Structure formats: C-alpha cells, structure tokens
Amino acid sequence: MSLLVKGFSLLFEPLSFGNYKWQGAFGPSLRGPQAYSRSSPLPLPSTMAGAVAAAAITALGGNLCRDECRGSSYPYCSVAGTLEEKLCRGARLRGPFYYVEGGGSRVACMYHTENSLICIDDSGKAGIVGVAQLQSVGIALDSLSRSALEGYIYTLLSVDLTATAKRVAERFELPHVKRYGVLVEVHGECGTAERVDGAIVVLGGEQRPHRLHVLNSQPLTELLKAVLERAGGDCYYWHIATPILLCRDTMPEECREALGSPRELLEKCLVEKVMGLKPCPRGRLVPEGGRVRFSAIGLGYSHCSWHQGRWAGGKRKYCAAIMPGWGIIAERVADWESWYVSGVGSYSQLGWGTIAPLPLDFLESLRCTDE
Structure with a gap:
C-alpha cells in the first residue's frame, strides 16, 4: 500500500431515515418492549467500523473473515485486520459524528442526548441542536398468507438526518446545505480510499442505505484545532462523544477495583490512569448539572x-460502559490531539471512547442553548 496521507474522513450520506438502536432487541413479530424501537441520533462505533471494513473489502477485494482470526478472543479481529490491511497502517477511527457543510462553512456535531447533538462550527460558535425524528406504526404480517397478525403492533421512532441538517444550517446560519451525514475520521498512515467513494452501504439492524463519500480532511480535528488555538485558561472540558468501554479483560487493575464507585472510577481510573490527566485546579470534575451515566452495552454483531469449525454470525459480548453526552473538567494539555486520536477505554482504536477537548467557556454557551 502506497503511503499518501495521514488520514481522511468517510461521510455516510443517508438515503433513507436512520435507525440506530444502541440497546435491546426489536422485531415486528415481537411483543412488549421489544415491539418498540427508538433510534439514537448516531450509530455505535462498532456499526461504523464494520461498514467501513465491508466497503473496503467490496471495493478492494479480499475476505472479511480472516484466517488468522479463527479462535481469536479479540471481538474485532477481522474488522481491525481489514482496516489495517486495506486502508491504513495503525488505523484509528474517531466518531461517529454528524457533519453538515454549506456556503463555505462546516459544522461538526457530537452526541448529547437521545434527542440532541452538541455542535461547533469554523468560527468557534457552539450550540445544541435537536434531532428531527419520525414515528411510524406498523403491524406484523404472516409470512405465508401476508395477513395481519392480531396483537403484533410495533412502533419505530427513526431519525430524519435530512431535516436535522436543515436545523443545523438554520442554527449556524449556513446559506444552504451542500452535504451532510454521519462522519467517521480515519487516522493513520493511509493509502488512497478513492475506490470506496460512492459505495452504497447499510447501517444498523434495519439495514438503512447510505452513500459513502471520501473527504480529504478531518473536519472535527480541524475545528477543534481552530477553537483551542483561540482558547485561554488552564483547563478543558473533555466531552465524551462515544461510549467508553470498560471491558474487564482489557481494563487496568485500578479500574476493576473502582467499578463499584462512580467517583473513584472517574478520578482514579478514567482521568488519572487511563487518560493520564490531572484534575482541574478548580476542583470540580463533572460540570454543574452533568450526570455520570453507566450502562452495559453490546459490542455489536459479528x-x-x-x-x-466454521464462520457464523452472532452477537458480540457485553461490556460495562460510561455513556456519552456529558464530559469531565481536567487540565489543559498541549498535545491534546494524541488523547483525541488514541481515545479512552477498551477497543478505542475503532471509535469507542472518543473524547473531544473544548474550551471551558463552551459550557456556558451550551447551557444557554440547552433544551
């Protein structure tokens, strides 16, 4: 592979409504809570990594299921191996994010809540934008007679990323929307990715189609550089953009001992041990009004x-996770980009544990625009 660039981005333009379910099962032929599906604003990192690997195999050839991964305990062995071979040496994915471009301006957004995104633009303006949603109700059909099955009514709450792009454009005063979609940054020693440009890929369990575009830039990295160069102060607000996995088999011993205490897990494990940062001299670790959320999350479908003795599909394991949408206040560092590119927690090379440093004064502007 010819080494050409230090990275690029992949933009997944939605061709339909998005349905990115993070937790729980859903099926039209199921009853109870499993007959209701609510989409998160963005897909999980595992969904994006798998889609990128599959697109690379389709465009460049090869087999996604790799011989060296037979019997491997590494849940992402085939995906990571494909990214390393086909796209970048030392490939590290960041995100996913939501991205809107138009009128010479760019806006990159990160997960905030199940209904909203935190966004920043080229000028350093920050704000919270609500995600447009679409609710549809249906009924399961008998596979043979195609007649309705009594009692099998399901509800699907999807995200409308096209309408969301218009909301972002209005909030940040973009004259028009040139392109938009779910974005993943690819960092590493990368060869050309032009052959995957224009590919049609599906994301999520509902197999929603997206068109893949290659961008010769890394928008969020570039926006963060511009914003942080103008920022003062001795502390950053480190926003957690994707779930931080705390899988026991890859977790430092200090983290295992702190699992029962959220505060110790944050201070001794996440900030000091994993990130190697020092708390802000002001003493507050979690911003006022911030809420630490822990959950168990599946690592996706393989x-x-x-x-x-054969390849088969199946769900990967579950891990404890620190959920995204909030952040921590910790010291300012000169080489913040290495923290951002490396990520935090288990399997961070595939986008899990993406953290983005922002100036502390962003917190006040975000409070003013919160829903």
Whole structure:
C-alpha cells in the first residue's frame, strides 16, 4: 500500500431515515418492549467500523473473515485486520459524528442526548441542536398468507438526518446545505480510499442505505484545532462523544477495583490512569448539572464468529460502559490531539471512547442553548 496521507474522513450520506438502536432487541413479530424501537441520533462505533471494513473489502477485494482470526478472543479481529490491511497502517477511527457543510462553512456535531447533538462550527460558535425524528406504526404480517397478525403492533421512532441538517444550517446560519451525514475520521498512515467513494452501504439492524463519500480532511480535528488555538485558561472540558468501554479483560487493575464507585472510577481510573490527566485546579470534575451515566452495552454483531469449525454470525459480548453526552473538567494539555486520536477505554482504536477537548467557556454557551 502506497503511503499518501495521514488520514481522511468517510461521510455516510443517508438515503433513507436512520435507525440506530444502541440497546435491546426489536422485531415486528415481537411483543412488549421489544415491539418498540427508538433510534439514537448516531450509530455505535462498532456499526461504523464494520461498514467501513465491508466497503473496503467490496471495493478492494479480499475476505472479511480472516484466517488468522479463527479462535481469536479479540471481538474485532477481522474488522481491525481489514482496516489495517486495506486502508491504513495503525488505523484509528474517531466518531461517529454528524457533519453538515454549506456556503463555505462546516459544522461538526457530537452526541448529547437521545434527542440532541452538541455542535461547533469554523468560527468557534457552539450550540445544541435537536434531532428531527419520525414515528411510524406498523403491524406484523404472516409470512405465508401476508395477513395481519392480531396483537403484533410495533412502533419505530427513526431519525430524519435530512431535516436535522436543515436545523443545523438554520442554527449556524449556513446559506444552504451542500452535504451532510454521519462522519467517521480515519487516522493513520493511509493509502488512497478513492475506490470506496460512492459505495452504497447499510447501517444498523434495519439495514438503512447510505452513500459513502471520501473527504480529504478531518473536519472535527480541524475545528477543534481552530477553537483551542483561540482558547485561554488552564483547563478543558473533555466531552465524551462515544461510549467508553470498560471491558474487564482489557481494563487496568485500578479500574476493576473502582467499578463499584462512580467517583473513584472517574478520578482514579478514567482521568488519572487511563487518560493520564490531572484534575482541574478548580476542583470540580463533572460540570454543574452533568450526570455520570453507566450502562452495559453490546459490542455489536459479528459476521465472522468462529464456531464449531466454521464462520457464523452472532452477537458480540457485553461490556460495562460510561455513556456519552456529558464530559469531565481536567487540565489543559498541549498535545491534546494524541488523547483525541488514541481515545479512552477498551477497543478505542475503532471509535469507542472518543473524547473531544473544548474550551471551558463552551459550557456556558451550551447551557444557554440547552433544551
């Protein structure tokens, strides 16, 4: 592979409504809570990593299920191996994010809540934008007679990323929307990715189609550089953009011991041990009004699970996770980009544990625009 660039981005333009379910099962033929599906604003990192690897295999050839991964305990063995071979040496994905471009301006957004995104633009303006949603109600059909099954009514709450792009454009005064979609930054020693440009890929369990575009830039990295160069103060607000995985088999011993105490987990594990940062001299670790959220989250679906001597599909394991949408206040560092590119927690090379440093004064502007 010819080494050409230090990275690029992949923009997934939605061709339909998005349905990115993070937790729980859903099916039209199920009853109870499983008959309701609510989409998160953005897909999980595992969804994006798998889609990128599949697109690379389709465009460049090869097999997604790799021989060296037979019997491997690494849940992303085939995906990570494909990214390393086909796209970048030392490939590290950041995101996913939401991205809107138009009129010579760019806006990059990160997860905030199930209904909203935190966005920043080229000028350093920050704000919270609500995600447009669409609710549809349906009923399950008998597979043979195609008649309705009594009692099997399901509800699907999807995200409308096209309408969301218009909201972002209005909030940040873009004259028009040139392109938009779900964005993943790819960092590493990368060869050309032009052959995946224009590919049609599907994301999420509902198999929603997206068109893949290659951008020769890394928008969020560039926006953060511009914003932080103008920022003063001795502390940053480190926003957690994607779930931080705390899988026991990859977790430092200090983190395992602190699992029962959220405060110790934050101070001794996340900030001091994993990130290597010092708390802000002001003493507050979590911003006022911030809420630390822990959950168990699945690592996604694998098409390359080695089972009884053959490849088979199946769900990956579950891990404890610090959920995104909030952040911590910690010291300002000169080489913030290395923290951002490396990520935090287990399997961070695939986008899990993406953290983005922002100036502390952003917190006040975000409070003013919060829903």
